[in-house]
Amino acid sequence: DQQVKQNSPSLSVQEGRISILNCDYTNSMFDYFLWYKKYPAEGPTFLISISSIKDKNEDGRFTVFLNKSAKHLSLHIVPSQPGDSAVYFCAAQPTGTASKLTFGTGTRLQVTL
Amino acid sequence: DAGVIQSPRHEVTEMGQEVTLRCKPISGHDYLFWYRQTMMRGLELLIYFNNNVPIDDSGMPEDRFSAKMPNASFSTLKIQPSEPRDSAVYFCASSLVGQGYEQYFGPGTRLTVT
Numbered sequence: 001d002q003q004v005k006q007n008s009p010s011l012s013v014q015e016g017r018i019s020i021l022n023c024d025y026t027n028s029m030f031d032y033f034l035w036y037k038k039y040p041a042e043g044p045t046f047l048i049s050i051s052s053i054k055d056k057n058e059d060g061r062f063t064v065f066l067n068k069s070a071k072h073l074s075l076h077i078v079p080s081q082p083g084d085s086a087v088y089f090c091a092a093q094p095t096g097t098a099s100k101l102t103f104g105t106g107t108r109l110q111v112t113l
Numbered sequence: 114d115a116g117v118i119q120s121p122r123h124e125v126t127e128m129g130q131e132v133t134l135r136c137k138p139i140s141g142h143d144y145l146f147w148y149r150q151t152m153m154r155g156l157e158l159l160i161y162f163n164n165n166v167p168i169d170d171s172g173m174p175e176d177r178f179s180a181k182m183p184n185a186s187f188s189t190l191k192i193q194p195s196e197p198r199d200s201a202v203y204f205c206a207s208s209l210v211g212q213g214y215e216q217y218f219g220p221g222t223r224l225t226v227t
Contacts, residue, residue, distance in 0.1 A: 006155075032214055043117070043204055043218030044156070089156060093214045100169065101216060103148075105155030 003027045004092050006104035013111055019077040021107050023090030026071065030092035034101065035064060035075050038087045047088070048075070080111045117219035119205050125225045131193040134222045136205030137186055146216060147180055147190050148204040156204070162188065163210075195226045 005024045013019045023033075031052040036044035050057040050064045050073065057064050063076045077084055090104040118137040126132055138145045146161040160170040165182045173180070177196070182188040192199055202223050206216040 002154075034214060036218075041220070043206070043220050045218070046215045049214070091156075100158065100161065101214065102158070103156035105153075 001026075002105070003030075004090055004102050004104040006088075006090055006107045008107050009105070010108040010110070013080045013109065015082055015111055015113050016079045019075075019080040019084065019109055019111070021075040021077075021088050021090075021109065023073045023075075023104055024071060025073075025092050027092070027094060027102075028071070029094040030102075031095045032093035033064070033066060033073050034091045034093070035062075036089040036091060036103075038089065038106070044089055077109075080109075082111050082113065085109055085111045117205055117207055117217055119203075119219035119222050121222060122220065123223050123225075125227065126195055127227055128196055129194045130226075131191065132195045132199075132224060132226075134190040134203050134205075134224070136188045136190070136219060138188070138205070138207030139209075139217055140186065142207035142209045142217070143185075144208045144210065144216075145182060145188050146206040146208075147188070148206065148218075150202045150204060150221070159190070192224075195224075197226045200224055200226050 003026050034049040035047040037047045038044040048059050048062050048064050050066050066073045087106045087108050089106045091101040120135045147159040148156050150156050159172045160180045162182045180190045202221045204221045206218040208216045
């Protein structure tokens, strides 16, 4: 049973445009959310996170939005660059289970010239 | 810091053989995690340790899988006997409580069981 779902396995966006990656979750105990980026032959690297007490967190070109009522979060990349081409994983952390993350299946982003 | 170190990077073995994957976490980190990545299921948590003690092994698929952490700087994930369906990329990650929930991942071990 996938508690964190990324329903789009892949996404293609032109350079300079906005990339929007989506993530849905089912467990209402999740209260902290993270996005990881993964290049081929490398481990995932942390990108950005958001606590459930917020609905938006921004870091440069990357913004994460959280809609708790819909159990939905999204990652916006503006403007998209070719170096952003990677697999993006959404992850969620339940309350009181220090550090145990549940990951989605990932979305492969391709930024084209 | 060198980051999380995993060895080997690639492992090809025949069905029935024992496989041992190794991990050195970031120095000072008190949590260590083992994940398996497959196309169908994404990143699955297999087991994690806190201060060298296994906390949750509910993700270990079956008794063929075992993990140990004899000290703060070394952990192993063993599969015995291995099966073709164990073919995947196995990641080790570490983190430090009090520095948020961010986990630092190693480069992974790509396991192929023929």
